[in-house]
Amino acid sequence: MASPTLIRIADIAAHEGEQVLLQGWVQARTGKGRLHFIRLRDGSGIVQCVAFRHEMDEDGFALARALTQEAAIRVSGEVRRDERAPGLPGGYEVGVQRLELVGAAEEYPITPKEHGVEFLMDRRHLWVRSSRQWAILRIRATIVSAMRNWLDDEGFLLVDTPIITPAAGEETTTLFDIDYFGEQAFLAQTGQLYNEANIAAFGKVYCFGPTFRAEKSRTRRHLLEFWMLEPEIAFCTLEELMELQERFISHVVGTVLEKHSQELALVGRDTTALERIKAPFPRISYDEAVERLHALTSTIEDAEQRELLAIEHGEDFGSPQETAIAEQFDRPVFVYHYPTAVKAFYMEPLAERPELCRSVDLLAPEGYGEITGGSERIHDLALIEERVAQIGLPREAYDWYLELRKYGSVPHSGFGIGLERTVAWICGLPHIRESVPYARMLNRKSP
RNA sequence: UCCACAGUAGCUCAAUGGCAGAGCAACCGGCUGUUAACCGGUAGGUUCCUGGUUCGAGUCCAGGCUGUGGAGCCA
Numbered sequence: 001m002a003s004p005t006l007i008r009i010a011d012i013a014a015h016e017g018e019q020v021l022l023q024g025w026v027q028a029r030t031g032k033g034r035l036h037f038i039r040l041r042d043g044s045g046i047v048q049c050v051a052f053r054h055e056m057d058e059d060g061f062a063l064a065r066a067l068t069q070e071a072a073i074r075v076s077g078e079v080r081r082d083e084r085a086p087g088l089p090g091g092y093e094v095g096v097q098r099l100e101l102v103g104a105a106e107e108y109p110i111t112p113k114e115h116g117v118e119f120l121m122d123r124r125h126l127w128v129r130s131s132r133q134w135a136i137l138r139i140r141a142t143i144v145s146a147m148r149n150w151l152d153d154e155g156f157l158l159v160d161t162p163i164i165t166p167a168a169g170e171e172t173t174t175l176f177d178i179d180y181f182g183e184q185a186f187l188a189q190t191g192q193l194y195n196e197a198n199i200a201a202f203g204k205v206y207c208f209g210p211t212f213r214a215e216k217s218r219t220r221r222h223l224l225e226f227w228m229l230e231p232e233i234a235f236c237t238l239e240e241l242m243e244l245q246e247r248f249i250s251h252v253v254g255t256v257l258e259k260h261s262q263e264l265a266l267v268g269r270d271t272t273a274l275e276r277i278k279a280p281f282p283r284i285s286y287d288e289a290v291e292r293l294h295a296l297t298s299t300i301e302d303a304e305q306r307e308l309l310a311i312e313h314g315e316d317f318g319s320p321q322e323t324a325i326a327e328q329f330d331r332p333v334f335v336y337h338y339p340t341a342v343k344a345f346y347m348e349p350l351a352e353r354p355e356l357c358r359s360v361d362l363l364a365p366e367g368y369g370e371i372t373g374g375s376e377r378i379h380d381l382a383l384i385e386e387r388v389a390q391i392g393l394p395r396e397a398y399d400w401y402l403e404l405r406k407y408g409s410v411p412h413s414g415f416g417i418g419l420e421r422t423v424a425w426i427c428g429l430p431h432i433r434e435s436v437p438y439a440r441m442l443n444r445k446s447p
Numbered sequence: 448u449c450c451a452c453a454g455u456a457g458c459u460c461a462a463u464g465g466c467a468g469a470g471c472a473a474c475c476g477g478c479u480g481u482u483a484a485c486c487g488g489u490a491g492g493u494u495c496c497u498g499g500u501u502c503g504a505g506u507c508c509a510g511g512c513u514g515u516g517g518a519g520c521c522a
Contacts, residue, residue: 033478052479069472086482107457111472113484114459174520216448217520228522308518318519361522370522389477418522443514
């Protein structure tokens with residue numbers, strides 16, 4: 001008998017008829033007397049191992065009988081093709097000849113039956129082993145690499161921005177503050193201000209890292225710690241920014257569809273909605289969005305519903321408004337030229353209507369809300385100084401940022417995309433907490 | 448911060464104000480094709496906490512705690 005080769009389950013199809021060695025964890029076991037089925041998980045995939053009494057020594061079979069969920073084992077045997085075999089990729093099973101226990105498992109709390117949210121989130125360190133969570137986190141990793149690869153290929157440079165910062169990026173109400181040897185500092189809520197410095201060195205840059213917002217919001221779309229990717233481009237207009245974003249998003253969705261049909265099936269995602277995600281995306285102005293909402297509201301009979309969607313021109317959209325607008329399209333929709341007053345201080349006002357600014361949000365379909373937010377930035381020194389003063393931000397903290405406008409200031413634009421919201425949308429998750437390995441929320445900082 | 452709902456076995460849930468229950472998991476036994484197997488058996492309870500009403504409270508009342516869904520805020 002040939003000595004077995006150690007393989008990963010993902011590659012099992014290439015080893016049909018061969019003696020192989022697998023190492024992993026028992027996802028499930030069912031006994032049939034002299035026959036036991038062991039569903040083995042090794043991180044790359046899932047395969048059914050079949051232990052027949054007559055094919056094994058007595059100790060090995062006794063072990064197979066006694067295996068508990070999540071026991072760590074090594075299995076060697078022959079790879080067979082069998083249509084009945086479940087798993088990932090599936091269709092193959094291993095006839096067990098030798099079995100070795102590497103690490104025993106006590107009674108595992110996450111059984112194959114249903115569990116509540118709190119129970120699972122308390123055991124997130126174990127829950128990541130479950131198929132659905134495994135699939136989501138694999139898709140998340142692909143989304144990250146697709147985003148970065150696309151930007152790298154487009155000539156962007158990754159330039160990391162600091163996580164500990166001396167000042168708020170945008171406002172001061174939602175920052176985590178930390179003790180910086182007796183001085184106050186904050187965890188970054190954006191890398192954008194630094195990106196604006198970096199474009200003058202590199203032209204097109206992006207930063208990607210965790211950002212922190214101490215918002216007391218408790219919704220299915222919010223985390224206190226989330227990952228954001230922020231491209232920034234010199235000599236770029238709002239229109240060019242939208243064009244860039246739609247190509248970027250289309251590429252990311254396309255990559256996931258291409259690489260993860262199995263994972264999307266595991267999470268129960270209807271991929272026809274994703275296959276429509278191709279540039280160009282519809283674009284509507286804030287003015288038009290408000291008109292659409294007014295038109296929609298006038299057709300609604302239910303007073304409570306109407307109240308929820310009510311909006312005055314000049315107000316920002318809430319979740320119900322965002323969802324209602326996005327529902328009118330089958331692809332992500334750009335909403336541009338928001339009121340200056342509801343947006344960040346650095347956004348360029350429209351020359352002809354300064355109460356509006358050259359901003360754009362991208363609203364994902366199916367109620368996933370805003371996944372990107374961006375704008376053209378103010379590049380005029382006097383105007384940005386005025387805005388900093390107006391907003392009441394401490395001038396000293398922004399000295400370096402304002403100084404950028406003194407040395408070759410150019411029109412420039414950028415956007416930020418929330419990774420977790422993107423993952424939630426692409427995977428069709430009901431709640432953002434499943435889109436990140438270890439969620440940080442209002443009532444949760446552990447595990 | 449506001450609104451709504453919930454908390455009973457390890458898990459998911461039942462129980463008209465009147466004996467604390469089921470399925471799954473665990474444990475013991477059976478089964479050569481299971482897919483969240485099936486069949487028989489065993490064990491498993493501070494009904495979230497504090498107080499109140501009542502002959503009697505898991506159930507009704509008050510306060511609190513925790514969680515869930517939504518709003519606001521945002522990516």
